[in-house]
Amino acid sequence: MKQLYLLCKKNRTFILLFFSVLSGILFLRLFLSIWGRVPATNYRVLTEMSVEVLHEDGSIDHFDSHLFNFSSKKDKIILHLPLKENWKKEHQAINFFFYNSVVKAYYKDKLIVSFGEHLKRHMIGNLKVCIPVPIEAYGDEIRVEIFPKMPYMENNFDSPVMMAESDSLFFTIIGQETSYAIFVMTVVATFLAMMMFAFFSSIHIYAREGFWLMSMIFAITLWHLGNSGMMYMLTNYEDMNAVAEYIGMYLLLSTAPLYASYETERPLVKKYLRIAGSILFLLFLLSVALYLLPTGYTYVWHLRWAQGVQIVMLLSTIVSLIFPGRVVKNSSDHILGVGLVYVAILGIMEQVRLILSASVTHKWPLLLQWFVKVHYSKVLIILMIFVFITAFSFKLILVMQRNLEDEHLRVLAFSDNLTALGNRQYLQRKLDVLDNQHLTDYGVIFIDINDLKYTNDHFGHESGDQLIRMVALAIKGAVSASCGFCGRNGGDEFIAVISPEEYLEEVSKQILENLENIKEKEKTRFPVSISLGTATYSEVSAEIRLEGEIVTTGLVIQKADQRMYEAKSEYKKSKVGKAFLENKGRAW
Structure with missing residues (x-):
């Protein structure tokens, strides 16, 4: 409990931001649930129906609800949809989804409409069926004949919905209006995030991890939009719904292990996930190219192999994330570990549901009938988005905290505690840069x-410290306005490097002027004065080249130091506190 309290206290800013965003999402869901939902008065669910499945051997199976099954591509499915007389309205349509089949609708023996016959490249996916209801059909029934292209039910059949033809577009999201809005926003947001992370991927390793995380969320959300049929809200093109489903699935094959490779600390697991993910990502790009080119390629050529690889990759990803191999786990690891356990449970329930969907009928126990009607994938995806984004956000917070701590230590390592200027190590690093880059247009004070x-000795060390801070403030105020840097070289010595060198005289005068102003403001009892000497690269270079030596910052500083001592010597002789200038050395 104490650890939880300390964790919340340490991350209170992020937690407040997170719950603010979560509250906004929940409010959006509430708003869409009340005002964005398709009104129940605008549609009618056709729960009363009968189904006949005609087998090749002439036998017939009868079912009295939308829960039925078949066992062969050669089976013929006949739906009988009775329409009551008091339902009579013009321009109504019956809507439902059916997987990968040819669907024909009749009133008596007259063909009303057919679907799935003339699709050139349609793959396994939800075929959206919209049957216009003749006005004379009320009080009778609509007969629907289905010729499956698969030997079993891929998913359970939901009851058909009758609504106005003009509103049939909204059939695809009835009961999941909020989910549709959230998933579409997620697809758009993750795509934009992918572009952003891709831009920064060459700069920071966490941007690469973020890219694969956003790609994985984008993939699974796109897959669900296609798998659930909600993609029809964005486009009425049948192939696009199936293509979105399979592009999402194939992209998920590669992005899941590549993201997990950044989370695990186990070398062999990391290598396995990186190699497998890279190969599968190349196959994904190849499959997209083959589909776009006039090759006739469809994603179902090797679908079962792809589904098998998907199971292996997802299991590898989940196991590696739950057991990352870290000795000390952080908040991100705990969130992933707990969250993915629930994700795995929901994933197993969804797979069991899909398997049972091929067999469950109205004769099965009510509990199992209810079980196959619940789409756990929707909850699973929302939970996955929540878990991964939360864990990654906590990880970024930890990284930023660590970077701030490192930056603080770096500042402490290169800062003088008394003056807040750079210390000797700071000056040496900056001077090394000047030498390594062979810069020549600078001067030293x-x-x-x-x-x-x-x-x-006479006013105490506190006064001595105050004198040092006053001088440091005078130097910093003069140098910060120019192109240069400064630092405390140790004890009572300071060095300032000015570039270009033409500002050297101006900065020197500004230091003296600043110190005079500070002295008047502080009204100190102790004497306040400095000696300084200046030198430039150009003048030192002119002297040194005659001797054949290489000019370095050390030689320029040595020249300035020599002139400072000349000025200090004159100051000690005069002890009058007036300006002294000779050979570019001065005392004040």
């Missing part, structure tokens, strides 16, 4: 505080 020991 070497500054030394006068009478620091006297101040410490």
Whole structure:
């Protein structure tokens, strides 16, 4: 309990943001459930129906509800849909989905409409059937003949829905209006996130992980839009619904293991997931190219193999995420571990439901009938999105916290505690950059505080520290406005590097002016003065080249240091506190 409290306290900003977003989503769901739902008065579910399945041997199976099954591609399915007289309305249509079949609708012996006969490349997928109801059919029935292209039920058959022809577009989302809105927004959002992460993938490893995570969520959401038939809300093109389903499935094959490879700490597992995911991603790109090109390719050529590989990859992904191999698990690991257990349970329930769908009829126990009617995939996908995005967000928070801590340590390592300027290590790194890049247009100011020991001995070390801070503030104020850097070299010494060198004289005067202003403001009892010396690369280069040596920042600093000591020597002689200038050295 204490650990939970500390975790919440540490991440309270993120938790507040997360629950704000979650509250917004729940409010959106409530809003769509009340005001965005297709009104129940606009449609009628045809629960009263009878089904005959004619087998090749002449036998007939009879069913009294929408729960039926068949066992061969040569079976013929006949649906009898009675229409009551008091339902009579013009321009009504009966709507339902059926998997990969030829569907013909009759009133008496007159063909009303047929579906699935003239599709060139339609694959296994939900065929949307919309049957216009003749006005004279009320008080009678519509007969629907189905010729399956599969030897079994791929999914349970939902009761047909009758509604106005003009509203038939909305049949595909009846009862799942909120889910449709959330899934479409998820597809759009994850696609945009994929583009963003792809742009930054060359810069940061977590952007690459984020790319594969967003691709995986995009894939599974696209698959569900096609598998559930909701894709028909976006386009009435039958092939597009099936293509969306299979593109999502094939993309999921590769993105799931590639994402998981960033989460596991086990070297062999990581290598296996990376290699398998990369190969499958190349196959995904190849299958898209083959489909777009005039090859006649359809995704069902090797569908069963693909489904088998999908099961292996998803199991590998889930196991590797639940057991990442880390000695110390963080918040992200705990969220993934717990969340994926529930995802796995829902996944198993969905697979069991699909298997039972091929057999369950109205004669089975009511509990099993209810079980096959519940689409666990919808809950599973929403849970997966929640788990993965939450875990990844917590991981990014931890990474940012770690980076901030590292940055803080880096600042401490290269900062002087007393003055907040760069320390000797900071100066050395910056000077090394100048030497390595062979920069030449710069000058150096070497500054030394006068009478620091006297101040410490007669006014105390606190006054000495105050004197050092005053000088540092004067230097920082002058250098920060120019192109250069400065730092405390140690004790009472400071170094400032100015580029271009033409600003050197101006910055030197500004340091003295700043110090005078600070002195007047502080009204100190102790003496405040500095000695400084300047030197430029160009003048040192002119001297050194005559001797054949290479000019470095060390030589320029040495020249400025020499001039500073000349100025300090003159200061000690004069002890009058007035300006002294000779050979570019000065004391104040």
